[in-house]
Amino acid sequence: xxxxAVDGVTKSFGGLVAVDDVSLRLESGELRGLIGSNGAxxxxxxxxxxxxxxPDRGSIHFGETDVAGMPASARARLGMGLALQTPSVFExxxxxxxxxxxxxxxxxxxxxxxxxxxxxxxxxxxELEPSRRKRAGHLSHGDQQWLEIGMVLLTQPRLLLLxxxxxxxxxxxxxxxxxxxRQLQESGAVEAxxxxxxxIEFIELVSDEVTVMHRGxxxxxxxxxxxxxxxxxxxxxxxxxx
Amino acid sequence: xxxxxxxxxxxxRRPPGSPGRHTRRIAEIAVLAMLVALPLVTSDTxxxxxxxRYFLFAIFAISVDLVWGYGGMFTFGHAAFFxxxxxxxxxxxxxxxWFLPVPFWVALPMAVTAAALLALAMAYFVFSGRQALRGVExxxxxxxxxxxxxxxxxxxxxxxxxxxxxxxxxxxGIPGLISLHRSYGFYALTGLLLVAVYxxxxxxxxxxxxxxxxxIRDNEDRIDLLGYDVARVKRRAFVVSGALAGLAGxxxxxxxxxVSPSAVGVGSSTLVLLWVVLGGxxxxxxxxxxxxxxxxxxxxxxxxxxxxxxxxxxxxxxxVITLLPSGLFGFLSRESEQ
Numbered sequence: 001x002x003x004x005a006v007d008g009v010t011k012s013f014g015g016l017v018a019v020d021d022v023s024l025r026l027e028s029g030e031l032r033g034l035i036g037s038n039g040a041x042x043x044x045x046x047x048x049x050x051x052x053x054x055p056d057r058g059s060i061h062f063g064e065t066d067v068a069g070m071p072a073s074a075r076a077r078l079g080m081g082l083a084l085q086t087p088s089v090f091e092x093x094x095x096x097x098x099x100x101x102x103x104x105x106x107x108x109x110x111x112x113x114x115x116x117x118x119x120x121x122x123x124x125x126x127e128l129e130p131s132r133r134k135r136a137g138h139l140s141h142g143d144q145q146w147l148e149i150g151m152v153l154l155t156q157p158r159l160l161l162l163x164x165x166x167x168x169x170x171x172x173x174x175x176x177x178x179x180x181x182r183q184l185q186e187s188g189a190v191e192a193x194x195x196x197x198x199x200i201e202f203i204e205l206v207s208d209e210v211t212v213m214h215r216g217x218x219x220x221x222x223x224x225x226x227x228x229x230x231x232x233x234x235x236x237x238x239x240x241x242x
Numbered sequence: 243x244x245x246x247x248x249x250x251x252x253x254x255r256r257p258p259g260s261p262g263r264h265t266r267r268i269a270e271i272a273v274l275a276m277l278v279a280l281p282l283v284t285s286d287t288x289x290x291x292x293x294x295r296y297f298l299f300a301i302f303a304i305s306v307d308l309v310w311g312y313g314g315m316f317t318f319g320h321a322a323f324f325x326x327x328x329x330x331x332x333x334x335x336x337x338x339x340w341f342l343p344v345p346f347w348v349a350l351p352m353a354v355t356a357a358a359l360l361a362l363a364m365a366y367f368v369f370s371g372r373q374a375l376r377g378v379e380x381x382x383x384x385x386x387x388x389x390x391x392x393x394x395x396x397x398x399x400x401x402x403x404x405x406x407x408x409x410x411x412x413x414x415g416i417p418g419l420i421s422l423h424r425s426y427g428f429y430a431l432t433g434l435l436l437v438a439v440y441x442x443x444x445x446x447x448x449x450x451x452x453x454x455x456x457x458i459r460d461n462e463d464r465i466d467l468l469g470y471d472v473a474r475v476k477r478r479a480f481v482v483s484g485a486l487a488g489l490a491g492x493x494x495x496x497x498x499x500x501v502s503p504s505a506v507g508v509g510s511s512t513l514v515l516l517w518v519v520l521g522g523x524x525x526x527x528x529x530x531x532x533x534x535x536x537x538x539x540x541x542x543x544x545x546x547x548x549x550x551x552x553x554x555x556x557x558x559x560x561x562v563i564t565l566l567p568s569g570l571f572g573f574l575s576r577e578s579e580q
Contacts, residue, residue: 050467076469088467090460092575093453101457104450105469155468 009058081157091137325505327488328495357488407502522569
């Protein structure tokens with residue numbers, strides 16, 4: 001079943017075409033890596049899918065619903081979840097309160113807003129149980145990334161969008177994040193995931209299928225081995241494709 | 243791992259009371275004990291009466307703390323609701339024609355409802371749509387509302403009483419039974435009202451809606467990305483806040499016996515911000531103490547230091563804000579509300 005269908009989407013900022021006629025299809029159970037050099041249009045595409053930006057042309061279908069004109073909050077209510085590259089947590093609130101804010105739209109909290117088993121489970125999953133009373137602003141960068149992912153997971157997204165989730169993480173933290181994503185995908189907790197990453201090692205750990213973007217357009221599609229063997233991709237990464 | 247969608251029992255796992263909650267409780271009990279003790283230790287009915295007025299200032303400060311301290315909406319024009327409550331009750335009880343005048347206890351809920359509706363109209367205008375205002379833009383709009391309210395009341399002629407405002411003869415109390423208009427009766431009335439408002443707002447802040455409101459204060463964009471209707475949450479808080487300010491303003495001006503244009507203007511709007519800043523924004527108890535302490539200090543010093551009291555009050559304010567930037571009760575904002 002198709003979870004996401006992006007057809008001919010284009011987005012320009014002034015004279016710069018950030019995303020150029022991009023089409024992308026994501027099936028149920030898929031975890032897609034989206035890679036490319038800086039300025040390739042990966043994050044812009046993610047923001048277009050989630051509704052933080054609106055396309056100049058093209059359509060975006062989430063399941064059967066045309067979401068192109070919908071605001072981000074409406075897409076979140078439909079079942080999309082976005083974790084940003086720079087952690088976007090509630091700094092003066094505790095870790096537990098942050099997670100409860102993730103759980104509230106789906107009423108996964110008790111009537112007075114207290115933590116439930118679901119919040120507890122995510123707290124354990126992201127290994128922040130010992131820091132539950134800490135203010136989110138006092139967490140390390142990596143912990144804030146995990147907290148944000150945990151918060152988004154509690155919205156029970158069908159489609160999870162992650163923008164450079166390992167940015168600023170140590171290698172062991174990145175490996176742990178990869179294991180977490182794999183676990184989520186295999187358990188069926190999330191129907192499909194798109195991960196934007198620079199870190200190829202991380203993409204190798206999590207993704208079956210990879211899409212390579214270059215200068216706003218899709219350059220290649222396929223398994224990690226296929227795209228690594230693609231001469232155009234090699235040229236783009238080595239800076240020889242103009 | 244079990245899929246996240248499989249929500250199990252939903253059993254509450256409230257952690258045992260945190261030190262933060264104890265600290266807050268101790269501070270609340272200490273303030274309450276002092277306010278209960280005040281009429282027992284003094285026979286100065288003028289002082290008791292003054293504190294009755296300050297209790298209404300405290301409700302006004304709570305209304306501002308709700309939207310600014312907990313919702314991050316910096317309002318520069320909240321006196322439009324406080325003074326507006328006074329004007330509405332004055333017009334409803336003193337003007338003639340159609341169904342007017344009405345008794346005070348009928349006019350009071352009407353004035354509070356009108357203040358809430360004014361807040362709702364304003365909230366729809368500023369919080370809805372893609373061009374929703376926040377931060378400085380929101381503050382400027384609220385400032386403009388205060389300026390407009392002052393101009394309108396000044397130019398209102400016979401309706402608002404113009405520059406002189408409206409005089410009222412309304413007496414708080416139940417005729418022939420009990421007077422709540424002066425000293426101990428007024429102190430008890432406004433004190434009980436303050437406690438009720440404080441407990442109600444505290445309960446709201448600790449509720450699901452309160453948590454979302456605090457989330458908006460911290461990171462409005464993230465709240466939106468989680469799928470919340472940000473405008474609705476802000477509207478709700480703003481309407482509650484406007485109604486509380488209207489309630490406090492209506493009672494205050496009936497007690498004063500007069501309401502004039504300065505009640506709705508920038509001066510009164512700024513004064514309440516000082517109380518909130520002095521006590522500690524986003525602490526609820528801090529603004530209450532700020533609204534009791536600063537007017538008391540001002541009144542006391544103006545009586546003894548005839549020419550220099552404003553300078554002294556200014557220096558005290560600067561010192562407190564410099565040494566305790568989070569306010570006198572800022573330590574409470576560092577604790578979890580839960």
